Amino acid sequence: MSGDHGRGDSQVNSGSKGSDTHKHKDKHKDKEHRHKDHKKDKEREKFKHSNSEHKEHSEKKHRDKDKERLKHSDSSSDKHREKHKDRDKEKRREEKGIKHKKKIKDKKGTDGKKVKKEEEEKWKWWEEERYTDGSKWRFLEHKGPVFAPPYEPLPDKVKFYYDGKPMKLSASAEEVATFFAKMLDHEYTTKDIFRKNFFKDWRKEMTSEEKSVITDLNKCDFSEMSEYFKAQSEARKQMSKEEKQKIKEENERLLQEYGFCIMDNHKERIGNFRIEPPGLFRGRGDHPKMGMLKRRIRPEDIIINCSKDSKHPKPPPGTKWKEVRHDNKVTWLASWTENIQGSIKYIMLNPSSRIKGEKDWQKYETARRLKKCVDRIRAQYREDWKSKEMRIRQRAVALYFIDKLALRAGNEKEEGETADTVGCCSLRVEHIKLYPKLDDQEYVVEFDFLGKDSIRYYNKIPVEKRVFKNLQLFLENKQPEDDLFDRLNTSILNKHLQELMDGLTAKVFRTYNASITLQQQLKELTSDDSIPAKILSYNRANRAVAILCNHQRAPPKTFEKSMQNLQNKIDEKQTQLSAARKQLKAAKADHKASHDDKSKKAVEVKRKAVQRIEEQLMKLQVQATDREENKQIALGTSKLNYLDPRISVAWCKKFGIPIEKIYNKTQREKFAWAIDMADKDYEF
DNA sequence: CGTGGGACTTGGATTGATGTCC
């Protein structure tokens, strides 16, 4: 698929890392220990249901529950050192009221259109104490998931043809056929494995007569069905304002009813409250299971999780849940087992929720703790390159890659179950090439492998001699398909990391290196220019991180065209500019001749015009540069998952950039904690 | 130790909504 967008150049900050072992600032012996304290307390501390007698007034009940949140033990106090300890009292006062109450005012605008204004009291969960006993909540109430709409049979006029002859399919066979028909334009349907898997699963849904007739997928003609769906989606686009509005309102109603839950004292947004509809499995890359039928999920497949004393969600009439449980050690509200890989899918809360936010915050705090001891760890693995033991050398070289190149850990995967992709620990001999000399560099390692989502990682990178020699050693007497690190896996590596720092795992390095790179790049790149220029700098810093993490995208389909459009605009602006300049010149000459007030004013007007056009041109040029540089790079993932948002918030505050220029609405909701707590001097 | 299940994060693509330009 996206097999060949490799990046030829090496990563941005190769020099900045791994080479600073001379600094010995890790005298501290991590004070911030036992972050992960819950590990120890296995005690299934049953939480109390003090007033669980009457189910009706759940609100009143859970209001009290928050009091039961365990008192802050000193072990986690460092998490809250972020400077607003003093607001504690205020917060507790607020705590008395019910926080999730919304005030909604409906006003009628002059045109009769409803203007909805919502003022939600913002709950600052980050100013509160966390559970330290491993529980995730005290109270949880929700309405359960929304199921996929039932299958609507095709109208009789839409026909399926087998071997050129029309054939009416049974409902279940027809439904599966429509899944295929809907994908007809997609490359997937041309792939052998996809077709084979599909056909096998489709036959399972057929009646015995159908099965005996339909024996060859190549004789199946889905084109009428496909046309029908295209027409449908076209019709949907052509719907009138009113019809669209109606659909929108219905969606909104569904969201209001099923899209929220009450967790502890607060109303929280659910991330995915809809059950995944049936369809054909679309694996990424060379997935052996692509095309298999993802079956329809029924209430009988669903496990509900909620608190005992909540109003339990009702299954649709005539159905039952698989199970209702009350496990407050987990965050999910509902789950089911998917039939392709047999893995469990969950319904969980939105990133703006407390439960996700706390975890996110904690992630960055762990990365910051790594910052404090990364020098020590680097010194350690460099030392280990010399170890007598092979397994230690392998561990040390792998860790070096994870640190320097921000590779993923690389768990083993079951062969034949998924696409063949690797991470650091699962690299094979065939994925690297060694060049003692390449061009003017020594000891170059070339990486070429498929990583997560079958995105290609291609990089040539000079390494230290010792690493190089070790790699040669690891390669000795091995076949291309053998493991490069045959004495290592992620669990060994992570166990080692755990000993180096509490809470340290391979992925922390990715978070750490991404965030520290952003901070450095922002320092380096930020100009004292206009706001658009500053934002370009930000995007460039962001881009450096995305390149480091190998976050790629397929170039947008319309990329070339839209680039051309932009260039046209630039050209046009340039013509405008020279015209404006000419006019200014003329006005000046005019003024010189007449020296009157009127001509003076004219000069000013023209000067302003030139200035304005110059600015516009600048903006367009900046936009063009930005877009060109972004062609194959996806910024979103790093922004959302790897960059400590407080770095960006601080940068905005420092340079007077409105936060909206960096984070859209959703992102601001997710990072509300960071926006609230970071000031302009925040240091990652 | 290895293995598999479970929970949770990370990831690019797709879809749908909104903005922009003529």
Place this chain on the structure above:
DNA sequence: GGACATCAATCCAAGTCCCACG
């Protein structure tokens, strides 16, 4: 107001990491 481009929301697959079990 419609065609097109862009952006945000949604989707759901694919990772990481931990733990229980034998």
